[in-house]
Amino acid sequence: MSPPDQSNGFSPLRKKLSSFDHALRTAQQLRGQTGVPHYVVHGVAPLQSYKVTMRPPAWPDRWLAMVA
Structure with a gap:
């Protein structure tokens, strides 16, 4: 069994x-739970x-x- 590819230093x-x-x-x-648009x-x-936020x-x- 070969080890997972971690060439970039991070796990899969x-x-x-x-x-x-x-x-x-x-x-x-989050949109479903709060009723507020998320970006x-x-x-x-x-x-x-990537980041998820409620603010535009x-x-x-x-x-x-x-x-929305």
């Missing part, structure tokens, strides 16, 4: 959890690929999706 689970698809699903779940934006920190992004170029 971290790659999955930091994906756009995961951020979008999280935003959809998926590019994260600022290097280890934060200050920089429109970081806005990737809105779950």
